Amino acid sequence: MSKSGGVALARRIGRRVEALGRRARKSHRVAFVALAVVQLVIAIASHAWMTLVPTSFLIIPLVVGGVLLRFGELVALTGITAALGSFIVLSRGLTSPRVGFVLVLVIVGWIMIASAKVRSRLGVAGTRSESMLMELRDTLTAQGELPKLPAGWRVEVAIRSAGGSSFSGDFVVSTVHDDVLEVALVDVSGKGIDAGTRALLLSGAFGGLLGVVPEEDFLPSANRYIRRQDWDDDFATVVHVAMDLRSGEFDVRTAGHPPAIQFDAWSGRWQTRDADGPLLGLMEAPEFAPNSGQLKPGDALFLYSDGMVETPRRDIGRGTDRLAGHAERLVAQGFQGGAAELVAAAGGPGDDSAIVIIHRMAHPLS
Known part of the structure; x- marks a missing residue:
């Protein structure tokens, strides 16, 4: 023009x-x-x-x-x-x-x-102000819509806000590019409506970064963005996975977030994918080391927020074992519908709860 x-x-x-x-x-x-x-x-x-x-x-x-x-x-x-x-x-x-x-x-x-x-x-x-809030809520929900995956792969997400609010401090952004699935589960400080506005801001920013910057630069770029906001005591935790949909190889990076857990269909065991990294927004130039692995047919990878595993009376380690125990019951059904079931069964009532399940199906046509 x-x-x-x-x-x-x-x-x-x-x-x-x-x-x-x-x-x-x-x-x-x-x-x-x-x-x-x-x-x-x-x-x-x-x-x-x-x-x-x-x-x-x-x-x-x-x-x-x-x-x-x-x-x-x-x-x-x-x-x-x-x-x-x-x-x-x-x-x-x-x-x-x-x-x-x-x-x-x-x-x-x-x-x-x-x-x-x-x-x-x-x-x-x-009523325009209420309409704007509903539009903002719908925007936040749309940011968490998962992309269509090739045959043999299934990904599910479920999010429940504390107190039954429509706004949550937990959100998911995802994209597929060059046969690589990238998913980031983010937990903003606070819960419910209090964290909803910051979650909306970050979901747009993080959604724009995902798939645009190299996967190893996603968390550093997200950290720089939060630092520019000059928030006083606010921060965010993130677990980010980049999954090659051809080979099943993946890298997991975390920023102050509970580790991912992997289900190995061959041995029936659960493995924690630790990848320690600092909270986003607290340090100027943090480093985020990857934890690499591979999903074989039948395997599954779980990303979840601390509301799924941590309560005032239970630490993250015990909560992770409890979550794996609930997930064990879903193996027979191929984890289909498992995200919603796990949020209902393991999610804490006083905190936002979110989970993402990435499953490489053993029988793609099933």
Whole structure:
């Protein structure tokens, strides 16, 4: 595209954005005027036919305004509502129930205003802030979608947030390039919603690094990115595997994360793949040594977060043995559906839990 064409496109986009902004502002004004008129009609009807139109109907448009209006418009609507309610009460004489109703009206308005003030800090009005949160959650979920693998391979992932929240401090990013599967399971400090915003930020950054930088540079690059954020006490742990889908050879690197465990189908044994490395974000130039191995047909490799193996009453070593014991029961079914089962069986209720299972099937057609 030529420079003049790019400028023209930018101008068209700018005009479109301005038009959308004007339309949004206009729609808010229309909603405010409509709700104010409704309040006035309710007040007049209630004053004339008290038994048919209770004054408490004034609360309904106020709550609707709390959902639809911007902060300033909601303050104005609350003032109008309080004034109309006070007028009706004064016209009928002051009694304790009527004064109590005006007080309830003011309290409801204050609650609506407080909620709108929080949304106004985001620069959005009405339900758009909730929509943005849902879109962010969906983005984080989409980052963890696993790529399609060739015949003979299966990979599963399951993540459960602490407290049942939609946001989790654990997330997965993955890619396939040149017959190499790269998967990184990341655990951000904190849990649930508190860690969800940082997880979203890092999932985009780490997803962009994965498969672009050489596999040995992924963790150092991720560490430099976190260092640039200048977070005070926040850090992340990562387990990263690069798996050759032709030979089954792999390298595992960890950054302050529990080690991967491998199931050997030939011997029926479980082997811990230790690859010690420091937490991301704490050191300027850490080194991450790989632990190399190979998945033969029937073998499986497990990546998991500390929520799967560690509790205040159980250390990681015992937790890893317990996880392997649960996974042993899944061997007969070829580990199919095993990720969800293991999170449900071994995941700690007070922490985010996540697991990834990479299985090289002994019978690809099964």
